[in-house]
Amino acid sequence: MMRFPTLVFDIETLTDLKAGAHLYHLDLPEADLEQALIKLRRQESGMDFQRLALHEIVCISGLWIDEQGFKLFSFSQENLSEKEILTKFLSIFDKRHPTLVSWNGSQFDLPVILFRAMYHGLSAPSLFDQxxxxxxxxxxxxxxxxxxxxxDLMDVMAMFNGRNFQKLDDVACVLGLPGKRGxxxxxxxxxxxQAEWLKLTSYCEGDVLNTWLIYLRWLLLKGQMSLDDHYHWIQTTIGYLxxxxxxxxFLSVWQKTAQHTTFTSQYFPCTSQEEGSS
Structure with missing residues (x-):
């Protein structure tokens, strides 16, 4: 059964060069800072992926679902500072207490939000109170x-075992969903x-939509949603998009990827008939 309200969310980040320079006592031109931080991180951990506290949030996207329907939204640095992005996102939890749905949100998105909210001196008891x-x-x-x-769908679908973690893109592909579209x-x-803000928000929203569609399949698997209700939510999503x-x-790619599994081919019946007659 769908819980209202539900908020599916995702964040996009960059390395915070200023905080990184302060942490590692680097006095370098900005153009050289990122490469220096990457090299230091490789020495520390063997990977490029920066410490969570050094991830500056450039976009938060979400899909809000309640009794009134859908709302897909993004807060980005096109016209908001990181502090303003966080303030707007965190204010959601002061007004409502949604069921949060994410992919890897417990290990990445929420800890980054926590660190960056602390960095800016923000308070978010509605989200972090235990x-x-x-x-x-x-x-x-x-x-x-x-x-x-x-x-956190990545966590629950792995049965809380890190060895079973999967990438959002891979799971979406296997299930006949659009994935990251290249x-x-x-x-x-x-x-x-390049200030390509529409590309940034569309990309982040795409991850949110894939997560939402996997969540619907998860609810079906768990018996918390009937097959008829699942189909209803899929068609409602298609209509909204x-x-x-x-x-x-996203919608165009989904029409094609849905044909890769028998179950999802029913999502776009006209497409299936057209392909069968061609």
Whole structure:
């Protein structure tokens, strides 16, 4: 059964060069800082992926679902500072207490939001309280991986075993969903540098939509949604996306990828008939 309201979300980040320079005591021109930080990170961990506290948020996208329907939204640095992005996102939890749905949100998105909110001196008890202020949150809060206030699909689908973690793109592909459509997070810095904000928000929203569609399949698997209700939500999503010009490509790719599995081919029956007659 769908819980209202539900908020599916995702963030996009860049390396915070200023904070990185301060952390490692680097006195370098900005053009050389990123490469220096990458080299230091490789020495520390053997990988390029920066410490969570050094991830500056450039976009947060979400899909809000309640009794009134859908709302797909993005807060980005096109016209907001990182502090303003966080303030707007965190204010959602002051007004409503949605079921949060993410992909890898418990290990990446929420910890980054926590660090960056602290960096800017923000307060977010509605998201981070674990029962100190509201006793009910001792038993159902956004941090505990076994609670249902925040459902990290990567975590629950791996049965909380890190060896079973999968990439969002891979799972979406296997399930007949659009996935990242040839893009990857490596494009994010370039989108920001080139001020291609629509590409950035469309990319982030695409991850949100894939996560939402996997969540619907998860609810079906768990018996928390009937097959008829699942089909209803899929068709409602398709109808909504037809009204979102920035997601035309997502919808177009989805029509094609849906034909890769018997189950998803019913999502776009006209497409199936057209392909069968050609």
């Amino acid at each position: 029962g100190e202020l509201d006793q009910q949150k001792r038993y159902n809060n956004y941090q505990n991986r076994y609670h249902h206030r925040h459902i 893009e990857s997070g490596y494009h994010v810095p370039e989108y920001v540098r 037809h009204q979102q010009p920035q997601q035309n490509e």
